Amino acid sequence: LTTRKNASRNHHVYRDFMAKVVSQREVFGKGSIHLMLHRLAIIGASAIVWRLVPSITAQLTALQPRQICLISWALAKAKVFDNDFNEKLVLWLQSVDPGELSKLDAAHLAWSYARRAEIAKTENQSPLGPQELQCLRRLIVVHGSSSREQDGRVGEAYISESHSSSTLLKAAADLFPKDLGLFTELSDTIRAAVEGDEFSFASQELTALWISTSIIGTSHRT
Numbered sequence: 001l002t003t004r005k006n007a008s009r010n011h012h013v014y015r016d017f018m019a020k021v022v023s024q025r026e027v028f029g030k031g032s033i034h035l036m037l038h039r040l041a042i043i044g045a046s047a048i049v050w051r052l053v054p055s056i057t058a059q060l061t062a063l064q065p066r067q068i069c070l071i072s073w074a075l076a077k078a079k080v081f082d083n084d085f086n087e088k089l090v091l092w093l094q095s096v097d098p099g100e101l102s103k104l105d106a107a108h109l110a111w112s113y114a115r116r117a118e119i120a121k122t123e124n125q126s127p128l129g130p131q132e133l134q135c136l137r138r139l140i141v142v143h144g145s146s147s148r149e150q151d152g153r154v155g156e157a158y159i160s161e162s163h164s165s166s167t168l169l170k171a172a173a174d175l176f177p178k179d180l181g182l183f184t185e186l187s188d189t190i191r192a193a194v195e196g197d198e199f200s201f202a203s204q205e206l207t208a209l210w211i212s213t214s215i216i217g218t219s220h221r222t
Helices: 012-023 029-042 046-058 065-077 083-095 103-122 130-144 161-175 180-195 203-219
Strands: none
Touching: 012 046, 029 046, 029 065, 046 065, 046 083, 065 083, 065 103, 083 130, 103 130, 103 161, 130 161, 130 180, 161 180, 161 203, 180 203
């Protein structure tokens, strides 16, 4: 389904599969629900994601941190913003130690909150609260100030170190456009990693870096 995301959603195979996702969600289990939501978000199946939210919210605290971070990313990608889920996510965000997360986890979570903040501005919704922003800033500092995993953990192979770094920088620019110190610290870390041949950037990642710089530049001209 992911590789054929341009196929008609009226196809009976698609409809039958999605009906099974909702009616037999226990088949996927806690171990893979985050992956299922990720793929649903990628193909734009927001309506199905909405129907899964109550079940996800009920079991959120029983999930692993990496699962919660990817679920947060998936819901933001699908523009699914549920009050009950958000309340539980905020409580979890305030309690989790950033050191328990991988850099990839942090990038997923930071991106999801930046996405929420962006949509809140355009749709006149309530902005992120000060406690949320404080937790997110700490998260970004912990993982954005180092170009390598602190404890030897690595992210999934399909996400590169450079992707996580550029995602964190973009999230920092979106969430804290006036914080030049934070942006400079993250930028210096990225530059040192590139100069040390630790990683290079793909075109999408370079675009994220450019947009981040533009956001910071604009915020300091106004």
